[in-house]
Amino acid sequence: MPGNETRGARLRVVIAPGIGIxxxxxxxxxxxxxxxxxxxxGRRIGMSYKRAWLLVNALNGHFPEPVIEASKGGKDGGGAxxxxxxxxxxxxxxxxxARTDAAVAPILDRLDRLRKARRRSRKP
Amino acid sequence: MPGNETRGARLRVVIAPGIGIxxxxxxxxxxxxxxxxxxxxGRRIGMSYKRAWLLVNALNGHFPEPVIEASKGGKDGGGAxxxxxxxxxxxxxxxxxARTDAAVAPILDRLDRLRKARRRSRKP
Numbered sequence: 056m057p058g059n060e061t062r063g064a065r066l067r068v069v070i071a072p073g074i075g076i077x078x079x080x081x082x083x084x085x086x087x088x089x090x091x092x093x094x095x096x097g098r099r100i101g102m103s104y105k106r107a108w109l110l111v112n113a114l115n116g117h118f119p120e121p122v123i124e125a126s127k128g129g130k131d132g133g134g135a136x137x138x139x140x141x142x143x144x145x146x147x148x149x150x151x152x153a154r155t156d157a158a159v160a161p162i163l164d165r166l167d168r169l170r171k172a173r174r175r176s177r178k179p
Numbered sequence: 180m181p182g183n184e185t186r187g188a189r190l191r192v193v194i195a196p197g198i199g200i201x202x203x204x205x206x207x208x209x210x211x212x213x214x215x216x217x218x219x220x221g222r223r224i225g226m227s228y229k230r231a232w233l234l235v236n237a238l239n240g241h242f243p244e245p246v247i248e249a250s251k252g253g254k255d256g257g258g259a260x261x262x263x264x265x266x267x268x269x270x271x272x273x274x275x276x277a278r279t280d281a282a283v284a285p286i287l288d289r290l291d292r293l294r295k296a297r298r299r300s301r302k303p
Contacts, residue, residue, distance in 0.1 A: 060193045060197070060199070061196065062194065062196070063193055064191070064192050064193075064275070065201075066188060066189075067189040068187070068189070068287060069185065069186050069187055069189065070287060070294055071291060071294060072186070073184070074294065075184070077189075118293065119294070119296050140293065143293060144290065144293070147286050147290050151188070151287075154282035154283060155188070155190065155279045157282070158275070158278035158279055159190070159275040159278060162274055165271060167195060169264060169268070170194055170195060171243075172243050172244075
């Protein structure tokens with residue numbers, strides 16, 4: 056686990072067997088929405104263009120409407136945008152992440168206290 | 180993502196930078212509690228003995244009291260048990276997982292309906 060992770064919950068949800076979304080896909084969708092490009096969105100999160108494309112294709116295959124619409128060509132691999140289905144998926148994930156953060160916060164506090172607790176004396 | 184995953188949330192929490200617990204460590208702790216053996220707990224979840232030991236050592240190093248106490252030797256790698264700190268960590272994780280499941284359930288339902296929705300007609 057990289058040391059630069061910040062405290063909190065990381066959520067992955069399985070919508071149906073083989074169909075899921077976690078922090079990586081959510082960040083990719085968010086990046087596509089903000090940059091209008093699969094390549095640029097992938098670069099922002101250190102993901103290869105090939106892997107970003109594979110994730111986009113997998114997502115698109117799992118919903119009756121595409122999640123991302125991409126136009127081919129151009130030096131940056133063409134433009135891309137979230138469809139209404141993609142917007143709904145991303146917004147649902149962000150909503151679930153926020154609910155999870157709120158639900159686990161008090162327990163994370165307790166675990167952090169456990170971690171910082173003074174070592175008990177070994178003497179009787 | 181393997182196709183045998185069931186619907187629901189998979190939670191990983193970062194307690195502090197570099198210190199986290201997710202489904203794998205939780206299953207390992209649960210296995211140790213139930214089998215009394217790090218090797219047997221690892222086998223149950225398809226984890227090598229070496230990796231199981233590394234995870235146990237990492238966990239033990241992150242809390243002032245050990246999370247798992249192991250006795251060396253024996254053909255099965257010695258016995259192991261959760262300490263009170265380990266019990267608290269596992270119980271806190273299970274509690275967070277349950278709260279997360281409850282928090283995300285209605286949204287997962289919505290996403291599953293989105294996935295099953297009839298493809299909209301392309302005609303005007």
